[in-house]
Every structure is written in structure tokens, then in C-alpha cells.
Amino acid sequence: MTSTATLAWFARHELTLAWRDWVAMMSGGRTVREHAITIGTLVFVGLLHWLAYAILSPILANGVIEDKATLVLLTAMLLAAFSMILSQSIEQVTRAFYARADLDLILSSPAASQHLFAVRIGAVAFAGTAMTSLLAAPFINMAAYISGGKWLGAYLVIAALSMIATAISVVGAIALFKAFGPKRTRTIAQIIAAVVGAALLIGLQVAAILAYGNLSRFTVLRSEAMIGAAPDPASVAWLPAKALLGEPLSLIALVIFATAILAAAIAYHAGEFANHAVAAASSAENTNKRSSRKTNYKHRTMAQALRAKEWILLRRDPWLASQTLMQVLYLLPPALLLWRDMGPNTQVDVILAPVLVMAFGQLAGGLAWLAISGEDAPELVATAPLNANAVLRAKIEAVLAVIAVCACPFILGLTIISVVSAGMTSLGIVAASCSAIAIQLWFKTAAKRSQFRRRQTASRAATFAEAFSSIFWAAACGFAVAGYVLAAAIFIIFALGTMAIARAISPRG
């Protein structure tokens, strides 16, 4: 037997699995339509680059002045990106302890588990870098095209941020294990991840609402108070921003620092991995939880039984609740704005309408996945004497009912400001929710509810279609409420176009 289970051996093993996952995900297991998908993807990437060019060319045309205002803005952008990467890495690092796929096999072997841990944590850092780079690539590439190659250093800045986020996640996950034990760590980590992912953006919005009465984060970032309170341009606090601007020494220092703390976190905690993973395996959450109800069976039709089941499962799963928390958190600033500016003759409806449409569209997508794809007993439902369409209808009703209950207070608040705006926003929420549900129907898969987090990686096409349709419906609703009918019509066409493309590339297309 050769010297198996070395770091390189594990890395090769993980790389093989990751590559096969990637290929399967991109091809969806199909052997046809790859060309269409490739061409579609290239066109989409091209459009994003064009959009990035249109946004960046006026900003970068005269060069960037490296003053405090610019540094504040860039640092805030990096912090926003960092909070999203950190949110992802907290979730992924925690999952490394709980995922059982091949962990039982590896932990029961004489292989050194710290090597596996090192590789998996490295993979988390790499995934964070890859995903963020993918999203930022059009802007980085176009900045480099317009203003010079120094902007390509932004990819290294992203890698550094991802490494720092991963190191923090490792230390945090171990600390949670020690403080709360394996039973609660995953749920707490999920909630922290959701809060971290939304905290900065929401915090800026809340500050903007309280100080300036609008939802724009830039209002705070460009305020004299913020720029005045910011450190001197020579401060080390601006290192990431300067690295982003292409300053070589700052870039090198940032990358070295990030690499060093990730390596230190792995080296220090790798030995504990096996113990915590084993503890996680032996701690089924709430294993002995008893139902408190004493009531008798309720008379329900088949559809009512299905809807009631969906609602009970959602209510009883704090982990899933934390997964949808991210979307709900984004509703806090609009709620605050609504509460602050309640009354007629304000423009708050123009600001709120798209935010609400976007947030509820995303929430509907998550809930629809749970109801449609995340069925833990698909064969039970399939072998029941029910029409398949009736099952789907009941599940969709369950999702729409949750959306309706959550949206109601906002719509009522908007009604006080403007009945027309409230009506348009309601239509927007219905359109965005129905679009998200339709996309989930077209990309329906057979999965366990516990795989909820993986829904976004299971089909990138569905994830992007869901996001873009929500964005377009939100824009259409915003313009409609503001009275720009033509612009609203254009975005409605965009939204419908997105749906048509999603339908065409879906497995049911």
C-alpha cells in the first residue's frame, strides 16, 4: 500500500469529486442542449460585461482620485463583499463537520483526519474566491479594460478576503462547538451566517433611514459625518481599499496576511476536526422532542392535509427558518422606513415597492423549493390517490399563503400612503412570487428538506433565473409606482423574457 491519506492525496480526491459535481451541475446530467446552454451563457456573460462597462466608463474615464471619500466607498464595498463571503464560509465550514456523505468512511479509516480538514477548509476558501470572482468578474475585467491592468489585482483581493473569512469561520465554528456543543452549533451558525450576510447592508440602510429618510446606503457613505470620522488616508485601515486600487505593496501585504491567518487557523484547529465531527454525528438535534398537542385528529381535505403538513414542517425546523431569515432580514429597513414615514404625500412608496417585491420574490423561491422539491416522503405523496396537479396546487397554495401573511402588514401600511401604490406593489409581489414558484416547478428535483442550502448550487440556472426575475419585477414595480409606465413595461418584458429563457433551459423545457 502506498502512502495514502497525505494532504495531496486528499486534495486530489476532493478535486475529482468537486470536478464531477461541477460537470454534472453544468450539464444537468443531459447530453443534449449543451451547445445552447454554452451559447446562452456566453451571451449572458457578454451582456453583464456590457452593463459593467456602461456603469464604470463614466466613473473611471477621468481616473480615480484616492481621497478619503473614495477610500470610504471602496472599503464599504469590500466590507459588503466580505460579509457575504463570511456568511457563506460560516455555513460551509460548519457543514464540513456535519456532512456525513463520506465522513464516516474517512473517520473510520486510519487516515489522518486533519489532512481532510485542511483540504476541505481550503476548498471553502477557494469556493468563496471562485463565486465572488465570478460575480465581480464583469466589473473587474471592464475596469481593467478602461483604466489599466492594475484592477486585475482585485481578484487577489477577493482571494484574500475569502481566506480571512474562512479563517474567521473556522475559529468561530470551533468556538461554537466548545460553547454550545454539537447539538446547537449548526443552528446557531446558520443564524449567525444569515445575520452576518445581511448586517452591513441593512445597517447602512437603517442609518440612512434614521439620518436621511431614505434607503440608499450611499447617502451614509458619502455623508460629511462619515468621511470626517474616517481615519487618515495613511491609516492601515485602508489597506484592502488601496490593494483594490492596485497599490502593489498593499496588495502583497494583504495576500500574505490572509494566507498566514488561514494557515494558522487550519494548523491550530485541524487536530480537533475529528472529535467535533464525531460529536456532531452523535447528536441528532432535538432527538427526543415531544409534541405538545393533545388535540384529536382534525377533519381535513387532501389539499388541506398537504398545506397543513407544509406549514407544520416549516414551523418546526429552526434550521430552515434561519435559512429564510436572510430574506426576512432585508424587510426590516423597509418596515422601519414605513413606520417612520407613515402618512400620505410622501415618496416612501416609490422606495419601498421594489424592495418588497424583490424580498418577497426571493422568499417565495426558498419556500417553493421546500414545498416542491424538498419533499421528504415523495413516494408517499406519489402513491396517494391524488392527482399530481392537485398536489402541486396545494403546495403552491401553502407557499402563497405564507407570502400573503408576511406581506399583508406592509401592504396595509402602503395603503395608508397610496392605495394605487399598494395595489401595484401587491401585483408585483404576486408576479415575483409566482415567477419564483414557476421556476422552482420547472427546475424541480427530488431532494430532502435538509438539502435546502444546496438548492442554489444544485442549479445555477434556476438560482440566476429566480434572482433576475425578482430584480426585473422589482424594477418594473418601482417604475410603475413612480409613474414611469414605459420603463415599467420594459422591465416587465425583461422579467417575462427571463422566465421564457428559464423555461427553455429547464429540464421540463
Next chain:
Amino acid sequence: MTHAPFPALHLDGLHKRFDKPAVDGLSLSIRQGEFYALLGPNGAGKTTTLRMVAGLLKPDSGRISICGIDALADPIEAKRVMAWVPDEPMIYDKLDPMEYLEFVAGLWAMDTTIAERQARELITMLGLDQQATTRCQGLSKGMRQKVALAGALIHDPKLIILDEPLTGLDAAAARQVKAVLKDRVANGVTVIMTTHILEVAERMAERIGVIANGRLIAEGTLDELRAQSGKTDTNLEDVFLNLVADTERLTSSIAA
């Protein structure tokens, strides 16, 4: 003994092909109130056959009749009289057994009072009283399997199809499950079961069907199977291995 006018299950020329034929012109007929064991080596087509009967797969061709109902033309009516229990229990972790049974009763549109009474009886019969209000996520594999079985029985199906129902059960749980199934058969219910535990088939089944390469290669009582295999005075394991080996040899020679 009088027989019901229709067989509980009648398959006629059933075909299903994936990369290669999984079920290849299978025909069989099972009487109402019969305990039938479907045996076969791995990949023989047992589960595919039963999944087609349960309405989880569509056959490429052939006919499926359940208690006289054309299951392909009227799947809803067919499902009303049938229950399917796969090898992996399909239950909800966040529901307790009583809630699970209430949900299943809702799917089969049962009367609430009857459903609750049946649920309590089944819970007791299967020894799940202590776990009746404990969420299923905390139950062992055996208990989960028993909850799934209770779900299959609560709506009083005429035909129960079980795919490896005893896998992973301890001796006590297996005995309980077998007792419940025998009781149902005694009350006129038809049970079709696949199993790799040949002793169970030998002891419980009235008739046994042996399937290989998607075809029924032998069928009958144990004595009839012994006669077909040409080995009298031997147990089911020897008979089964002999029948399968003969088929494999035949298939190989045809292929050659």
C-alpha cells in the same frame, strides 16, 4: 375457499427499459388475500416492477390491473386500494407518528374518527406507544420502518406492496411486522413483498415468484418451485440459487 372476482394484481406483458431492459414482458397474477413473495437477484427487476405497480414509474408497455382497476388508465382509483412501503421509510422527521398517520389519513381522505381510532390501534399493535408523540427524527431505523408500515395500513388497503420491509429491523421488530402482515392476509388483504431473506419468504409466502433479467422464471408454492428446479427435499435458498443459475447459464449461452 371462494376467490374474489378479480385478482389483487394482474400484470400482462409489462415492459420497462432503462439503458437495458429492466422488466421484460413480465406477466403474473396474484389472488386477493394471498401472501406473495417476489424474489430475484440484485438488478433482476423486482423493485422496478413494484414501482410500476405503485404508480411511481410508467411502463413502456403492458397492462397493470389492481383489484380489477386498470392502474394505467385510472391511477387514482388504483392507488385508493393500495399501499406502498419502500425499503427506506418515507416519513417526515418533524412530525410525530400520530401526526404522520393523520397526514396519511388526510391524503386518503379518511373519516377523521376512524382514522384516529385506526392510528391508535396500529401504534399499539406495532409497539410504538412510547414514541407516539415523539418526533420521528429521534426514532431508530426499525421504529421508522414501523411508522411507515402503520402509514401503509391505516387506510385499509386491499393490496400492500412492500419492498424489503425487514431490512435493518431487529428480531423483535421483524416479528411484529410479520405478525401484522399475517393478520392482514388472514383478513383478506393481499401482500406482495420482495425480500432477500429467503427464510421469511419460505415461511410466510403462499406463493413465490422468482424473477431474473426482468422475467418471471418460476412461480408457485415452495413444493412447486422445488419441482421446477428439479431439486426436491431442499430449502428455498438452494431452489432459488439453482433457478437463477440455470437462467444465467441460458442467458449466457443465448448471448454467446
